[in-house]
Amino acid sequence: MKILFVYPNIVESPKDISTGLAMIAAVCKKKGHEVSLIDSSFGIKDSEIIKKAQKFNPNLIAITVATNDFEYATHVSRILKKIVKVPIIVGGFHSTTNPEEIIRRECFDMVCIGEGEGAILDVANAIEKNKSLYKIKNLWLKKIIKGKVKIIKNPVRKLVENLDSLPFPYRELFDYKQYLQWNHGTATFISTRGCPFNCTYCINNKLMKLYEGKGCYVRFRSIDHLFKEIKEVLSRYSSFIKNIEFYDDTFTLNSKRVEEFCRRYNSEIGLPFNLNARVNAVNPEMFKLLKKAGCVRVSMAIECGEESIRNKILKRNMSDKQIISTFQAAKKAGLKTCSFNIVGLPFETKESIKKTIELNKKCRPDYVGVTIFNALPGVEIYDLCKKNNWVKEGYAKSFFRESNMNHPNFTINELRNIRNSLGFKIFLGYNIPRAFVDLIDRNLSQIDSYIFIRSKIIEKLNLLRK
């Protein structure tokens, strides 16, 4: 059958494919279904959406939704509902954390909670064979009983146990070259599913509870499987790929696996790479191995300089001392570092922000990432924010500019200014030119067209450097 996927992405930066959609498209394709995509990442007019849907004439529409894209996803779904009379299934982050809100909207017929590979195949199979959809695991769907709409809520199935049994993400669903160009030649890969930590603001915390008793939550792909995927992508897009980034939440969870990865990476792949680690799930030995293997940058979240907020509210369980020594160890191994920070957290004051700046200065990161805190429904910290009446109606479109919080100590303008000057204040401590570049860049980043122009400038500079 024909499945039309939709990626209603409205975030101007960072932009990347949805690996989730690419995964479920891959299993559908493997089963012989025909797949196509409507992708809004680089802008799309409603008229183009209509034209594409009419031309493809699908039997099923499958949309992925992140919380910030929810309103636009609804808009697209309403358009599609009018022109092609086929079922619409929604999956992804917002579906998993907030299915109630999605299923209430008239334009969505089914919501997939959690992993979607099994569910999408069951749905396609049932539609094709004209069978009932009502017992499909992971699905919430509407059923009309005696003239009233009833929501059927099916349990989740077991987690995919062996990630190597899954096909590689179907990148060709997207205009992948355009993504590679936008990201200056960085191809991204994911080698694990799940993260064992309990950070209260992260989706993993929600997923771990959802999947209790449904199999081992943290799963690793074998290095063989991962390298096979990388080689396949390199063979297709070799002239577009300059480096690799691993999007795993915490790449360094399993030291034996990191060792095997590092031992083989240089000879089998050989491109510079970046990854995410975690201060209390990495060690100096690993940093040395990673450096030797060609790792350029390790990103680690600091989030907040106020220990009590970091450890009691966010449940990060890491001391200032641990954070500083881990950043120093990465530097000592010759790696560049990036710190992730959040501003506008519950109970934060101007003093806490100063502490975040001071802690970062001691870590001396080469890159500083800063987002404004948003209380995402469905994760643990949301309940605290709701209880305190801090949560506003609606969702922010970008976590760089907006928040769904009414913070008692900051206005949104203050938070925007804090976000835009945090890097400047940190770099001022040890890299003055970088501080000014950061200040200009972050302020200009508030303008959408600048992000596009910046991307083009970097592309030209990279060409000149070659």
Ligand code: B12
């Ligand atoms: C890689 C990544 C990105 C990438 C790509 C995002 C993307 N759309 O895939 C980039 C860098 C672009 C990015 C950007 C942002 N990110 Co981000 N990112 C991640 C990360 C680390 C991994 C996601 C991933 O690829 N997982 C692997 C795939 C296989 O899993 P999956 O996408 O969940 O897909 C499975 C199921 O959800 C389901 N499924 C998915 N779609 C569909 C559709 C249908 C029809 C069906 C049936 C099933 C289905 O099946 C898939 C296979 O099992 C997650 C953290 C995490 N652990 O999930 C955060 C995460 C997704 N990011 C998050 C956020 C907040 C953002 C930003 C808003 C930040 C910002 N800049 O302001 C933006 C915008 C997000 C957007 N519009 O998608 C939040 C989202 C929370 C939420 N409730 O929406 C997460 C969950 C982190 C967190 N706080 O917990 N991110």
